[in-house]
Amino acid sequence: MNSIEQQTTRLAEWNIQSGGFEGYDPTAETPQYLSDIKEGIQQLNAAFVSLIDTYRWEELYTPEELKKMFGYNHAFCINLEDNRLENLGHNNGITVLSNLDVKKFETVYIKTRNAVKTTLQVHEKPLDIFSVYLDDVREKTRLEQMGALLQHVTPDRRTIIIGDFNCISDRDVALIEKTMKTILQNLPQKMRTRFYSVKEKLAHRGAIRFLEAKGFIDAAVEREPTTPTHKIYSIIPPFLRLDYAFCTSDIVVVSTDVVRGELFNRISDHFPLIVEIES
Numbered sequence: 001m002n003s004i005e006q007q008t009t010r011l012a013e014w015n016i017q018s019g020g021f022e023g024y025d026p027t028a029e030t031p032q033y034l035s036d037i038k039e040g041i042q043q044l045n046a047a048f049v050s051l052i053d054t055y056r057w058e059e060l061y062t063p064e065e066l067k068k069m070f071g072y073n074h075a076f077c078i079n080l081e082d083n084r085l086e087n088l089g090h091n092n093g094i095t096v097l098s099n100l101d102v103k104k105f106e107t108v109y110i111k112t113r114n115a116v117k118t119t120l121q122v123h124e125k126p127l128d129i130f131s132v133y134l135d136d137v138r139e140k141t142r143l144e145q146m147g148a149l150l151q152h153v154t155p156d157r158r159t160i161i162i163g164d165f166n167c168i169s170d171r172d173v174a175l176i177e178k179t180m181k182t183i184l185q186n187l188p189q190k191m192r193t194r195f196y197s198v199k200e201k202l203a204h205r206g207a208i209r210f211l212e213a214k215g216f217i218d219a220a221v222e223r224e225p226t227t228p229t230h231k232i233y234s235i236i237p238p239f240l241r242l243d244y245a246f247c248t249s250d251i252v253v254v255s256t257d258v259v260r261g262e263l264f265n266r267i268s269d270h271f272p273l274i275v276e277i278e279s
Contacts, residue, residue, distance in 0.1 A: 007279040008254050009100070009122055011129070012046035013243055014272035015164045017231075019055030024090050026056070033267045040263055041070055044272055047099045048120070050131035052164045052243075052270075054095040072097040076105040080133065082113035094131050094163075110148040112141055115163075117152055123279045128154060132163035134207060142167055142207040150214060160277075161216065162245040164270065167204035172223055172241055176202065179239040187236070208244070216246040219275050224258040226273055230265040238271065245275045252278035 018024050020031030031037070041049060049072075057066075058077045066075035077095040085092050094116050096105065106117040108130075116131040130149060135141040142165070153159055168176065184192060212218070225238040238258075247253060254276040264271050 007123060008276050009048070009279045010046045011048045011050075011160070011162065011245070011275045011277065012041075012044045012272055013050040013052065013131070013162045013164075013245065013275075014040070014044070015052040015133075015227075015243065015268060015270035017053055017268035017270065018090075019053060019057055019093070020267065021055060024055060024088075026089060026091070029060075036263060036267050038070060040267060040272070041097070043263070044259060044274065046274065048118075048129065049097040050116075050129070050162050051095040051097070052131070052133045054093040056091050056093070057095055058093050059091070066095065066097070070097050072099055074098040074100075074102045074105075076116060076118070078107050078114050078116055080113040082135075084112070084135075084137075092133065094133055096129075096131055106152075108149070108152045110146075110152075111144040113145070115149060125279075126157055128157055128159045130159070130161045130163075132161060132165070134164065134166045136166040139167070139204050139206050142204070143210055146207045146210050150211075157248075158251050159216075159248045160219075160245055160251065160275075161211070161247075162273075162275070164242055165207060165244050166242055167207050168202065168241065169208050169218060169223070169244075170205055171218075173202060173205075175223075176239060179237075183236055183239065191233075211246055215249060217249060217251075219245040219247050219253045219277075220256045221253070222256065224256075226258055227270045229269055229271060231267070232269045243270060243273045245273065247277070254278060 020033035020037045058079045063075045080092045101121040104119040107114050108117045118129045120127045225241045226243040227240050257274040259272045
């Protein structure tokens with residue numbers, strides 16, 4: 001590589017919806033979409049992958065098995081241990097895969113559930129990546145989770161917070177409202193009631209406002225929506241951006257992308273997010 005040529009690192013985040021199972025089934029032995037998830041991760045071709053909603057994976061697979069399954073040098077899997085979700089039978093989790101130099105994996109508790117902090121060494125420079133899955137119901141809870149997470153951030157260290165935030169950015173509101181209006185005009189009446197519930201998401205912006213007020217920068221330039229896929233609404237295009245990567249100001253983002261296609265349409269209700277940073 002030429003000395004002046006840019007070195008980049010490719011990161012990915014993907015909410016795989018109930019761990020690749022058809023639903024939150026406590027008895028199924030193997031995720032029905034596991035082979036598709038393996039293929040999808042190969043297509044992402046990322047050095048670091050945050051998989052969100054890996055339902056039951058921490059009880060089904062060891063880190064060694066995950067490394068072998070997905071072809072990564074490092075793997076770490078946790079349960080969220082969120083009481084509200086456990087009462088629903090949703091044994092949700094987060095799984096991290098990495099071919100980068102991992103110095104430490106940590107489970108960090110953020111008010112009501114766990115997140116993952118991965119400390120990396122990338123081209124002799126430290127980098128922390130937090131993999132998060134914020135609460136999908138209450139704005140107050142998401143704010144508390146984000147506040148707790150920031151207590152685990154190491155000052156003056158390059159940091160990325162990546163995951164499913166279950167809320168939206170102020171910058172997206174105008175486009176979302178315009179897109180929703182167009183969608184509703186073409187939606188059969190029987191589907192409209194369910195779709196109207198999505199409007200509640202428009203008020204869910206506090207956690208992102210809080211993070212930006214603390215100096216973190218939204219990595220996305222094009223701000224492409226990550227949900228829904230055709231698995232959920234076959235006649236509705238993706239219009240919500242719920243998956244994010246936020247970076248400290250010392251990180252240079254080269255590009256971001258949302259990966260679409262037939263494979264990703266059938267696996268989950270979210271499309272994967274790709275973030276390319278200068279190493």
